[in-house]
Amino acid sequence: MVGRKKLNRESLHARVAPETAEKLKEIAFRLGYIYDEQGSTGQLLDAIASGELILISANKSLKSG
Secondary structure (H helix, E strand, O other), X not given: OOOOOOOOOOOOOOOOOOOHHHHHXXXXXXXXXXXXXXXXXXXXXXXXXXXXOOOOOOOXXXXXX
């Protein structure tokens, strides 16, 4: 029996505002990070972590702390 290909992946759990998870899926989808016909937050986070996708703060001052 052949199942899904096992990927070398790690699970991440984060507590976010109620609407954040869906917003991240929408951002991922718009940027082309798609899995199973919806936005893939895992692929989005991988792209950010690897430097493939660079985030720019909307605030002029950097948050510290």
